[in-house]
Amino acid sequence: xxxxxxxxxxxxxxxxxxxxxxxxxxxxxxxxxxxxxxxxxxxxxxxxxxxxxxxxxxxxxxxxxxxxxxxxxxxxxxxxxxxxxxxxxxxxxxxxxxxxxxxxxxxxxxxxxxxxxxxxxxxxxxxxxxxxxxxxxxxxxxxxxxxxxxxxxxxxxxxxxxxxxxxxxxxxxxxxxxxxxxxxxxxxxxxxxxxxxxxxxxxxxxxxxxxxxxxxxxxxxxxxxxxxxxxxxxxxxxxxxxxxxxxxxxxxxxxxxxxxxxxxxxxxxxxxxxxxxxxxxxxxxxxxxxxxxxxxxxxxxxxxxxxxxxxxxxxxxxxxxxxxxxxxxxxxxxxxxxxxxxxxxxxxxxxxxxxxxxxxxxxxxxxxxxxxxxxxxxxxxxxxxxxxxxxxxxxxx
Amino acid sequence: xxxxxxxxxxxxxxxxxxxxxxxxxxxxxxxxxxxxxxxxxxxxxxxxxxxxxxxxxxxxxxxxxxxxxxxxxxxxxxxxxxxxxxxxxxxxxxxxxxxxxxxxxxxxxxxxxxxxxxxxxxxxxxxxxxxxxxxxxxxxxxxxxxxxxxxxxxxxxxxxxxxxxxxxxxxxxxxxxxxxxxxxxxxxxxxxxxxxxxxxxxxxxxxxxxxxxxxxxxxxxxxxxxxxxxxxxxxxxxxxxxxxxxxxxxxxxxxxxxxxxxxxxxxxxxxxxxxxxxxxxxxxxxxxxxxxxxxxxxxxxxxxxxxxxxxxxxxxxxxxxxxxxxxxxxxxxxxxxxxxxxxxxxxxxxxxxxxxxxxxxxxxxxxxxxxxxxxxxxxxxxxxxxxxxxxxxxxxx
Numbered sequence: 135x136x137x138x139x140x141x142x143x144x145x146x147x148x149x150x151x152x153x154x155x156x157x158x159x160x161x162x163x164x165x166x167x168x169x170x171x172x173x174x175x176x177x178x179x180x181x182x183x184x185x186x187x188x189x190x191x192x193x194x195x196x197x198x199x200x201x202x203x204x205x206x207x208x209x210x211x212x213x214x215x216x217x218x219x220x221x222x223x224x225x226x227x228x229x230x231x232x233x234x235x236x237x238x239x240x241x242x243x244x245x246x247x248x249x250x251x252x253x254x255x256x257x258x259x260x261x262x263x264x265x266x267x268x269x270x271x272x273x274x275x276x277x278x279x280x281x282x283x284x285x286x287x288x289x290x291x292x293x294x295x296x297x298x299x300x301x302x303x304x305x306x307x308x309x310x311x312x313x314x315x316x317x318x319x320x321x322x323x324x325x326x327x328x329x330x331x332x333x334x335x336x337x338x339x340x341x342x343x344x345x346x347x348x349x350x351x352x353x354x355x356x357x358x359x360x361x362x363x364x365x366x367x368x369x370x371x372x373x374x375x376x377x378x379x380x381x382x383x384x385x386x387x388x389x390x391x392x393x394x395x396x397x398x399x400x401x402x403x404x405x406x407x408x409x410x411x412x413x414x415x416x417x418x419x420x421x422x423x424x425x426x427x428x429x430x431x432x433x434x435x436x437x438x439x440x441x442x443x444x445x446x447x448x449x450x451x452x453x454x455x456x457x458x459x460x461x462x463x464x465x466x467x468x469x470x471x472x473x474x475x476x477x478x479x480x481x482x483x484x485x486x487x488x489x490x491x492x493x494x495x496x497x498x499x500x501x502x503x504x505x506x507x508x509x510x511x512x513x514x515x516x517x518x519x520x521x522x523x524x525x526x527x528x529x530x531x
Numbered sequence: 532x533x534x535x536x537x538x539x540x541x542x543x544x545x546x547x548x549x550x551x552x553x554x555x556x557x558x559x560x561x562x563x564x565x566x567x568x569x570x571x572x573x574x575x576x577x578x579x580x581x582x583x584x585x586x587x588x589x590x591x592x593x594x595x596x597x598x599x600x601x602x603x604x605x606x607x608x609x610x611x612x613x614x615x616x617x618x619x620x621x622x623x624x625x626x627x628x629x630x631x632x633x634x635x636x637x638x639x640x641x642x643x644x645x646x647x648x649x650x651x652x653x654x655x656x657x658x659x660x661x662x663x664x665x666x667x668x669x670x671x672x673x674x675x676x677x678x679x680x681x682x683x684x685x686x687x688x689x690x691x692x693x694x695x696x697x698x699x700x701x702x703x704x705x706x707x708x709x710x711x712x713x714x715x716x717x718x719x720x721x722x723x724x725x726x727x728x729x730x731x732x733x734x735x736x737x738x739x740x741x742x743x744x745x746x747x748x749x750x751x752x753x754x755x756x757x758x759x760x761x762x763x764x765x766x767x768x769x770x771x772x773x774x775x776x777x778x779x780x781x782x783x784x785x786x787x788x789x790x791x792x793x794x795x796x797x798x799x800x801x802x803x804x805x806x807x808x809x810x811x812x813x814x815x816x817x818x819x820x821x822x823x824x825x826x827x828x829x830x831x832x833x834x835x836x837x838x839x840x841x842x843x844x845x846x847x848x849x850x851x852x853x854x855x856x857x858x859x860x861x862x863x864x865x866x867x868x869x870x871x872x873x874x875x876x877x878x879x880x881x882x883x884x885x886x887x888x889x890x891x892x893x894x895x896x897x898x899x900x901x902x903x904x905x906x907x908x909x910x911x912x913x914x915x916x917x918x919x920x921x922x923x924x925x926x927x928x
Contacts, residue, residue, distance in 0.1 A: 135726045135756050136695070141638040141787040150793065178591040186801065187584045194575045194771040229626050229773075232795035240662050241538040245642045261794035265637050266663055298533070329532045359532050374591040374800030376626075390534050396544040397658035398629035402802050403771030404583065 143264045145257075148465070148489045155472040156483055164476050167515035169503040170468075170485035172307065174453070176371040176423055181411035186404050197400040200392060201227025201379070205406045208413035209364070209379055216339075218351030218362075220381050226391055227401050231337050231365035231378040236262045238361055238380065241390040242331050243268045243298050249333075250292060250300040252283060254456060254490030254497055256307045256335070271297060272492040277458045277500065280447030281309035283317050289324055299331035300324065304350075305338040308490045308502040309456045310431075310449025318348040322356045331387075332356065335363040337378075338452040340420045343428040345450060357383045368453075369420070370412040377401065377409040427453050430505040430512055437516030438503075441523060455503045456487050459523060464488065464501050467526055475522045482518040540661045542654075545862070545886045552869040553880055561873050564912035566900040567865075567882035569704065571850070573768040573820055578808035583801050594797040597789060598624025598776070602803045605810035606761070606776055613736075615748030615759075617778050623788055624798050627773040628734050628762035633659045635758055635777065638787040639728050640665045640695050646730075647689060647697040649680060651853060651887030651894055653704045653732070668694060669889040674855045674897065677844030678706035680714050686721055696728035697721065701747075702735040705887045705899040706853045707828075707846025715745040719753045728784075729753065732760040734775075735849040737817045740825040742847055754780045765850075766817070767809040774798065774806040824850050827902040827909055834913030835900075838920060852900045853884050856920060861885065861898050864923055872919045879915040 149170065156166050200206065206225045213220050228234040235258075243249065245267035251259055253272040263270050271292050275281040283289065300321055305312045313321075325332045334350035350360045365378040382388055434455060435448050443460030461467045465486040475481050487500035505512055546567065553563050597603065603622045610617050625631040632655075640646065642664035648656055650669040660667050668689050672678040680686070697718055702709045710718075722729045731747035747757045762775040779785055831852060832845050840857030858864045862883040872878050884897035902909055 135728055136639070137783055137787050138637065138639055138641045138644075140641055141790065144787075144790045144794070146786075146790060147793045173592055175590065177589045182591065183586070189580070192574045193572060194579065194769045195570055196770045229630075230796065233626075236795070240535065242533070242535055244535045244537055245664060247535075258794040258796075261790065265791060265794070267642060331532055372591045373593045374797065376797065376799045386534055390538045390541075393538065393541045393543060393658065394662060396547065397541070397655045397662070398633070399627065399655075400771065400773065402773045402799050404801065405799050408801075 140265055140267050144261045149485065152468060152472070152483070155469050159472045159481065163479060165480045166472065167480070167482045167507065167511060167518060169505070169507070169515055170483045171506065172368070172453070172504055173373055174368060174371045174506050175508070176426070178372045179370055179412055179415040179419055181415060182370070182372060182375070182408040185411040186408045189404055189407055194403060197403045197406055199396040199400055201225070201401060202403070202406040202410065205410045208410050209381070212413050213351060213381065216349060216351065218349060220383070224383055224388060225379055225381045226388065226395055227406060228378040228380055228395070229401055230367065230376040231335065231363050232258065232262070234363045234378045234380040235259065235335070236266070237391050237394045238333055238363070239263055239268055240266055240394065241387065247296045247298045248294070250289065250297060250330070251492070252302050253492050254281070254308050254487055256303055257489045259301060260492065270492050274493055274496065275309070275311070277445050277447070277456060280449070281306065281311040281456065283313065283320065286320050286324065290328070293328050297328070297330065299333055301333040301335070303335040303338070305341055305451025307338065307452050308454045308487065310452045310454045312342055312345065312347060312451040315346060315348045318350065318353060322353045325359055326356055331359050331361060333361045333363060337363065337365045337368050340369055340424060341427055341453060342451045343424070343431055351381070359384065361387065366409050366412050370415060371423075372409070372412060375405045375409060377405050427505065430507070430509055433509045433512050434503060434505045434516060437513060441520045453505050455505070456490070456500055457503065458500050461499055461523070461526065461530060464499055468501070470526055471522050475525060477518060477521055480514070480518060482515045482522065484519065537662055537664050541658045546882065549865060549869070549880070552866050556869045556878065560876060562877045563869065564877070564879040564904065564908060564915060566902070566904070566912055567880045568903065569765070569850070569901055570770055571765065571768045571903050572905070573823070575769045576767055576809055576812040576816055578812060579767070579769060579772070579805040582808040583805045586801055586804055591800060594800045594803055596793040596797055598622070598798060599800070599803040599807065602807045605807050606778070609810050610748060610778065613746060613748065615746060617780070621780055621785060622776055622778045623785065623792055624803060625775040625777055625792070626798055627764065628732065628760050628775040629655065629659070631760045631775045631777045632656065632732070633663070634788050634791045635730055635760070636660055636665055637663055637791065638784065644693045644695045645691070647686065647694060647727070648889070649699050650889050651678070651705050651884055653700055654886045656698060657889065667889050671890055671893065672706070672708070674842050674844070674853060677846070678703065678708040678853065680710065680717065683717050683721065687725070690725050694725070694727065696730055698730040698732070700732040700735070702738055702848025704735065704849050705851045705884065707849045707851045709739055709742065709744060709847040712743060712745045715747065715750060719750045722756055723753055728756050728758060730758045730760060734760065734762045734765050737766055737821060738824055738850060739848045740821070740828055748778070756781065758784065763806050763809050767812060769806070769809060772802045772806060774802050824902065827904070827906055830906045830909050831900060831902045831913060834910060834917070838917045850902050852902070853887070853897055854900065855897050858896055858920070858923065858927060861896055865898070867923055868919050872922060874915060874918055877911070877915060879912045879919065881916065
């Protein structure tokens with residue numbers, strides 16, 4: 135009566151321990167500015183709620199395993215606007231991007247296989263992989279270089295006979311990096327030359343603040359090996375809907391995923407009914423959200439640049455910044471901010487970045503900051519970070 | 532760029548092929564009485580929809596990974612009514628019973644391990660297991676015996692060093708069997724003596740028509756090894772909500788599952804808000820649903836008994852009957868019913884039972900009938916089955 139080895143290799147969420155610290159701080163009356171989470175404060179488009187309120191059937195039936203046809207069609211049209219040509223049969227609806235990722239890993243990897251992932255990466259990639267016996271094969275990127283990819287030969291050197299895919303988020307969580315056209319082309323070449331799948335997690339596609347964006351969906355020459363993971367969570371500030379999708383022109387892959395979709399029967403019906411309306415949201419919504427985040431990015435980045443010893447490049451996408459800070463241990467620093475520091479009863483909570491790295495020892499002196507607060511609050515939070523850091527460095531052992 | 536071996540071992544849903552037959556029949560204007568699916572026709576309690584319509588927040592945020600506290604508390608109280616003592620910390624909300632099962636298999640089995648399951652069984656058990664490299668170790672049960680369990684020594688003979696658990700649905704899908712107190716005690720003894728987990732899928736707990744019901748949750752002496760899978764789908768006719776749960780007093784197990792729950796972030800917020808109300812539904816709802824299904828069970832069983840050559844015992848629970856029929860190949864018979872048979876433009880669609888068996892050759896001459904139609908339609912469906920069978924036997928090669 136044992137717990138499996140694979141589940142033992144799945145890490146306990148480090149953020150959960152920190153949340154007990156922040157809960158304690160709040161209990162003591164402290165105000166905590168949360169820069170640690172990816173939960174946007176933007177309003178979900180009303181159409182989502184209206185559609186669900188208007189649902190008429192008296193029996194809440196299973197949806198089709200592949201997803202509601204109208205939702206699939208809406209997603210096809212959405213991609214079409216980006217010149218990404220999917221057929222409805224290429225798209226499956228999933229329980230968030232999370233299920234899309236887990237099902238993908240199961241379908242392309244057997245136990246002992248590995249997936250190339252630029253680090254730092256969204257830490258749940260690791261949990262999904264380890265839960266089904268798959269390893270992450272990290273491609274290290276660094277703050278000094280804005281977390282852009284290393285040269286092609288460095289990536290190729292990591293590939294072995296068990297390497298099945300390259301997985302990355304673009305724009306990147308946690309780094310906010312947006313890969314250049316050249317980087318995407320390089321990934322495509324590597325995938326083709328080494329017979330790998332490419333899994334592109336593009337849930338932050340609309341969160342680009344400077345320059346061009348190249349979706350993997352636009353790279354025609356490798357379209358049979360591209361898998362796009364998507365979600366309404368960030369795009370429409372509908373994290374709690376848990377509506378994601380997978381898209382691929384590889385019929386064998388989609389057929390494989392469909393078997394898993396059929397086994398778990400369906401994605402919630404009402405959430406899909408709501409999501410159909412999300413995709414009809416006027417483009418001005420996405421533009422104004424983009425404008426808002428861009429402003430926040432600028433505010434936070436500029437404030438960070440005023441803090442001595444902080445190293446980061448201005449990120450171009452998503453709503454995160456990973457910054458190197460002049461401390462020995464960022465986890466200890468964050469706990470200290472929550473338990474031992476305040477200015478007029480207020481403190482700030484960044485997320486220690488070590489959990490986003492696979493290579494031991496990396497990220498210990500880094501934090502991730504999510505700019506999910508309004509600009510005034512962000513300024514306040516950055517001020518608290520600056521003052522906190524200064525005070526901490528005086529007592530750091 | 533391959534598909535994994537494990538996904539290749541997951542079977543394509545056989546019912547999907549049949550659905551193309553029924554779609555074709557309908558296109559030709561035939562009326563098809565569906566006895567093949569587990570989608571109830573009972574109204575979902577209004578409270579579910581009302582609660583969701585009344586949801587006030589403007590931002591649809593992630594719920595907690597473990598589930599909404601009010602929902603967990605409602606489920607604790609629900610169990611309490613059955614004298615099953617869980618703490619809130621023993622319960623996790625999942626994306627339907629499906630996710631509960633997949634996460635459980637991942638958490639207690641490594642690749643190459645196996646799980647004892649009485650066959651015929653809910654066929655998706657097989658898909659969940661194979662998708663993560665786990666084998667099903669079948670305990671064969673037969674129609675002549677009403678699908679009750681074989682003697683203890685027969686079950687023990689199947690156990691090997693890779694056997695980690697016993698998994699079963701009770702009341703049973705597809706058989707409708709309700710295990711006796713003696714059978715549950717036998718399972719408990721085996722689990723204790725051979726150090727196995729017991730996974731009890733009790734989603735049909737309220738669908739008992741005769742005699743007593745013993746939940747695994749009532750067996751105190753093995754409470755540290757019991758895992759209860761549950762769902763609102765059938766109980767409240769809310770299949771499309773995809774709200775399930777796991778409950779166990781084993782802290783190590785719950786802690787392991789929680790890691791997977793945290794990795795996939797959360798279960799849809801609104802569906803949980805609705806589900807809280809489901810658990811407040813007046814007991815008269817469950818009683819009237821039970822009464823309705825009991826009547827249907829009697830109608831269908833009595834009609835089946837009038838068909839020459841049909842072998843089945845009267846099932847005591849769920850809303851299914853598995854019957855042996857005097858044909859060589861039930862799959863062929865069902866396809867024939869859809870494509871070559873009708874009376875006044877009407878036909879019937881049972882589900883071939885072979886897919887519910889693991890042992891090759893078993894179930895080929897069996898069908899599963901779901902009594903999810905009203906009594907008049909059920910009578911009509913049984914009549915069509917009787918006439919269809921008679922006609923088919925004349926031409927069967």
